[in-house]
Amino acid sequence: MTACSAQDIQNSCGISNMPNLTEFTELRARIADIWRDLFAEPDMRIEDSDNFFALGASSLLAMRMATAVAEQCGVPLTVLTVAENPTLAGLAEQVRELAAAEGAREVGEL
Numbered sequence: 001m002t003a004c005s006a007q008d009i010q011n012s013c014g015i016s017n018m019p020n021l022t023e024f025t026e027l028r029a030r031i032a033d034i035w036r037d038l039f040a041e042p043d044m045r046i047e048d049s050d051n052f053f054a055l056g057a058s059s060l061l062a063m064r065m066a067t068a069v070a071e072q073c074g075v076p077l078t079v080l081t082v083a084e085n086p087t088l089a090g091l092a093e094q095v096r097e098l099a100a101a102e103g104a105r106e107v108g109e110l
Helices: 006-012 021-039 059-073 079-084 088-109
Strands: none
Touching: 021 059, 021 088, 059 079, 059 088, 079 088
């Protein structure tokens, strides 16, 4: 696996410190796609306020989701973070904050 900079990671997940609504919308769409894959429901409609666990997810599915989001977005996402931010909008915001922190950390390492 090739090492990526924080900017590469942010770009791969559609985030670049998320100042604009379009990028945040793309991030929410990417996370919603991960949820659809995990639930094996490609046509499932997912709203910002939908709760991952209320939709039927178990803790095992939450582990799979945290891993998928972490891999696709390059952020250190944990199951605890998922449990504390179970809605689509809440989780997307948390991923955005984690990505920004990763970018700041990388800049600080230079």
